[in-house]
Amino acid sequence: MELLNKKRGFLFGNEAIVRGALESGIGFASAYPGTPASEIGDTFAKISKTEKIYFEYSTNEKVALEAAAGAAFSNVKALVSFKHYGLNVALDSLLPIVYLECPLVVAVADDPSCFSSVQTEQDSRWFSKLGHIPTLEPSDSQETKDMTKFAFQLAYKYKIPVIVRLTTRVCYSKSLVNFNKTIKGKTKGKFKKSWFKLGSYQTVERHKKLLKKINKIKQLAENSTLNFIEKGKGNIGIITTGPAYNYVKETEQELKIKLPLLKIGFSYPFPEKKVKTFLKNLKLKSVIVVEELDPVIENEVKKLADKNIKIYGKNLFPETEELKPEYVLASISTILKKSLPDELVENIKKFKSSEIPARLPLFCAGCPHRSTFYAIKKVLGKKKIFGGDIGCYMLGAFPPYEMYDFVVSMGASIGVSHGIAKSSNEKPVIFIGDSTFFHAGIPALLNLVYNKSNALVVILDNRLTAMTGQQPHPGTGWTGTGELTKIIAIENIAKACKVNFVKISNVWNFNQLCKDVKEAYNSKGVSVLIAKGECRLFAVKQLAKAGRDWPRFEIIKQNPKLNELAGFQCPAIKKEKGKWIIDKNLCWGCTICKQLFPDYIKVKKK
Amino acid sequence: MKKETKMKPFNLIVTGYGGQGILTLADIIAKAALKQRYDVKEAELHGLAQRSGSLECHIRFGKSIYSPLVTRGRADLIIALDASEALRACYWANKKTKVLTNSKIFRSSSKLKQVLSKIKKFTKNLHLVDADSIVKKETKDITMVNMFMLGYAIKKRLLPLKKKLVWQAIEERINKKFLKENKKIFEKAFKSR
Numbered sequence: 142m143e144l145l146n147k148k149r150g151f152l153f154g155n156e157a158i159v160r161g162a163l164e165s166g167i168g169f170a171s172a173y174p175g176t177p178a179s180e181i182g183d184t185f186a187k188i189s190k191t192e193k194i195y196f197e198y199s200t201n202e203k204v205a206l207e208a209a210a211g212a213a214f215s216n217v218k219a220l221v222s223f224k225h226y227g228l229n230v231a232l233d234s235l236l237p238i239v240y241l242e243c244p245l246v247v248a249v250a251d252d253p254s255c256f257s258s259v260q261t262e263q264d265s266r267w268f269s270k271l272g273h274i275p276t277l278e279p280s281d282s283q284e285t286k287d288m289t290k291f292a293f294q295l296a297y298k299y300k301i302p303v304i305v306r307l308t309t310r311v312c313y314s315k316s317l318v319n320f321n322k323t324i325k326g327k328t329k330g331k332f333k334k335s336w337f338k339l340g341s342y343q344t345v346e347r348h349k350k351l352l353k354k355i356n357k358i359k360q361l362a363e364n365s366t367l368n369f370i371e372k373g374k375g376n377i378g379i380i381t382t383g384p385a386y387n388y389v390k391e392t393e394q395e396l397k398i399k400l401p402l403l404k405i406g407f408s409y410p411f412p413e414k415k416v417k418t419f420l421k422n423l424k425l426k427s428v429i430v431v432e433e434l435d436p437v438i439e440n441e442v443k444k445l446a447d448k449n450i451k452i453y454g455k456n457l458f459p460e461t462e463e464l465k466p467e468y469v470l471a472s473i474s475t476i477l478k479k480s481l482p483d484e485l486v487e488n489i490k491k492f493k494s495s496e497i498p499a500r501l502p503l504f505c506a507g508c509p510h511r512s513t514f515y516a517i518k519k520v521l522g523k524k525k526i527f528g529g530d531i532g533c534y535m536l537g538a539f540p541p542y543e544m545y546d547f548v549v550s551m552g553a554s555i556g557v558s559h560g561i562a563k564s565s566n567e568k569p570v571i572f573i574g575d576s577t578f579f580h581a582g583i584p585a586l587l588n589l590v591y592n593k594s595n596a597l598v599v600i601l602d603n604r605l606t607a608m609t610g611q612q613p614h615p616g617t618g619w620t621g622t623g624e625l626t627k628i629i630a631i632e633n634i635a636k637a638c639k640v641n642f643v644k645i646s647n648v649w650n651f652n653q654l655c656k657d658v659k660e661a662y663n664s665k666g667v668s669v670l671i672a673k674g675e676c677r678l679f680a681v682k683q684l685a686k687a688g689r690d691w692p693r694f695e696i697i698k699q700n701p702k703l704n705e706l707a708g709f710q711c712p713a714i715k716k717e718k719g720k721w722i723i724d725k726n727l728c729w730g731c732t733i734c735k736q737l738f739p740d741y742i743k744v745k746k747k
Numbered sequence: 748m749k750k751e752t753k754m755k756p757f758n759l760i761v762t763g764y765g766g767q768g769i770l771t772l773a774d775i776i777a778k779a780a781l782k783q784r785y786d787v788k789e790a791e792l793h794g795l796a797q798r799s800g801s802l803e804c805h806i807r808f809g810k811s812i813y814s815p816l817v818t819r820g821r822a823d824l825i826i827a828l829d830a831s832e833a834l835r836a837c838y839w840a841n842k843k844t845k846v847l848t849n850s851k852i853f854r855s856s857s858k859l860k861q862v863l864s865k866i867k868k869f870t871k872n873l874h875l876v877d878a879d880s881i882v883k884k885e886t887k888d889i890t891m892v893n894m895f896m897l898g899y900a901i902k903k904r905l906l907p908l909k910k911k912l913v914w915q916a917i918e919e920r921i922n923k924k925f926l927k928e929n930k931k932i933f934e935k936a937f938k939s940r
Contacts, residue, residue: 176793281788314791315815316787395818465818466819470818485820488840488869500854712799
């Protein structure tokens with residue numbers, strides 16, 4: 142494994158975090174998978190046994206953070222990782238933990254452009270200010286590793302959580318990282334017992350102490366080499382952070398210029414003096430602040446700069462979507478009154494993305510969710526209220542299904558549907574996955590029953606946290622490191638929540654599934670239908686690994702009835718020259734199409 | 748590590764749809780470039796790609812590389828495993844850009860002829876190859892189209908990397924069980940016209 146090389150490795154940012162942790166003597170890592178941060182946990186899962194550290198996928202981000210905090214309180218070096226709105230979930234515990242002398246490293250990945258996100262395109266750096274949490278912002282994999290190490294040092298020196306804030310491009314770009322020695326961390330420490338002084342006065346005192354601590358750390362940020370100045374020519378300067386730094390450097394190479402530049406890597410507490418020195422000593426007349434998402438650094442710079450210095454920032458760059466090298470090149474060229482490269486100008490004239498048909502993502506061939514959505518569409522139609530949640534089944538929101546009326550956050554399909562049921566005469570149909578149900582669905586299900594609601598909760602149980610890379614969850618029977626553990630059955634939870642109607646339906650038996658959908662919907666009050674069928678992508682991979690094959694299907698007779706397959710939408714089934722065909726290279730043998738059209742579709746003989 | 752000092756950054760886009768082995772292909776190319784002692788950065792996206800969505804990887808190599816992303820209109824080479832994705836990648840094309848594309852179009856209303864004429868508006872330097880058919884003939888399926896396209900790009904001198912180093916990178920990356928088959932397809936590209 143590249144990550145465990147001796148001298149250097151070609152790593153993703155997500156892997157560089159893990160290397161940095163290993164070089165810091167980590168003993169405990171926890172995560173809830175969420176892309177773009179998923180591979181941080183996955184990488185820990187892969188190496189935890191050989192490197193002798195503890196790793197777990199926790200049931201949600203709040204629990205993951207609490208577990209890591211417990212380890213840190215026990216003097217075991219700990220890191221927790223999740224995506225940006227994982228931090229929202231964890232925030233309730235993170236903010237008080239900052240008051241409690243807890244040396245923890247928190248890796249959070251923002252997703253500008255929402256490549257893998259549907260909830261929000263938020264900038265996590267606001268939480269640093271809100272919670273007084275020291276924050277580091279790497280630009281590439283080398284910096285990610287180095288900053289992770291520094292985060293541990295800082296966390297231990299000041300007994301405080303430290304955020305390493307990544308963005309999608311840092312997580313998912315690879316570059317060469319030079320390694321130092323790894324340190325064998327301890328996995329067992331000692332929790333220091335002490336009387337917890339409870340009371341509002343004590344909380345205020347802790348807050349005061351925290352502010353003093355932050356003041357000390359501010360001095361560190363002022364002198365830190367993570368905030369460095371590059372000399373250049375002229376009176377137009379750049380202040381930049383994160384991946385934007387790389388685009389500024391490319392622009393300099395492209396325009397053959399060298400501008401005075403301040404790179405901010407240690408962004409909270411904000412290094413005010415350093416910024417002031419940069420502005421004054423270099424006698425700058427204007428400054429371009431280049432950062433992704435919100436104007437967090439720009440606002441700080443505006444507070445510090447003299448009135449006669451012109452500050453550019455979000456008046457040049459978008460506040461939504463990730464920055465691209467061409468945006469930075471174009472904006473800096475404009476300010477410097479330089480012309481753009483011909484190739485770029487020409488491409489802007491010619492390329493119209495609207496002229497290229499979008500390729501919408503589809504359920505995989507043989508996906509259990511397709512069977513479930515097709516059955517519900519067939520039995521209940523598309524006019525019901527559909528409460529959607531977060532997972533692969535979001536593809537049911539796309540044509541030809543279009544069976545999503547809203548998505549809010551993990552578990553909110555149930556929470557919001559309850560309000561709709563109470564405030565209307567509708568019985569909402571809820572789509573929630575197995576992992577999402579364990580994550581945040583259970584309290585919402587309890588509320589449905591307790592407050593006498595009316596809804597059908599379809600739990601799409603594909604036996605994995607599939608979308609983020611097929612991680613295990615409490616229903617699977619194994620842990621993040623592959624150890625066997627108890628299987629927590631969803632039906633038992635639903636029954637314990639006193640749901641009237643609980644049924645498991647095998648999604649590979651289509652007619653029975655349709656009957657079960659009907660029965661579940663017609664049952665009064667709250668009903669739970671567990672649509673169970675293993676992630677086919679996972680199953681097929683296992684079969685291939687074992688050197689085994691699966692059945693393929695073929696269309697033996699054409700018939701106008703087969704046109705219904707357009708609304709089924711399997712990537713393996715297509716109409717070519719007026720004929721329906723099944724591509725045997727893509728068929729993963731789920732059998733549903735054959736069950737729909739037994740007269741026209743048969744198993745292909747080898 | 749000594750680095751090559753001569754060349755400007757080489758900007759490459761590798762594209763296709765999820766499930767075609769784009770990430771593996773990009774990883775092999777990046778590793779081969781490292782073996783040739785270039786500074787290398789690679790960018791890709793994970794997420795819903797397995798589910799037949801568009802997928803593009805950026806690979807840049809040269810003396811010193813900062814941005815992992817290719818700047819719009821500045822690609823030297825686009826390798827596309829699907830022709831409609833080659834057109835989408837023309838966001839990075841200029842009139843000197845070389846486009847090597849598979850002639851297949853998966854699940855799209857676009858027709859090959861239209862797609863190619865649109866690509867030609869950006870660059871005349873277009874290399875079309877029916878990789879799906881060639882690979883299918885050899886192995887009965889299309890899982891190794893990525894390997895064929897890689898071999899073809901080297902053979903046609905579109906990708907300035909040494910065959911020997913690329914093969915080393917393949918050996919390190921591909922499961923031993925499938926290495927023989929992969930070699931057959933990779934070599935097949937050097938025999939094709």
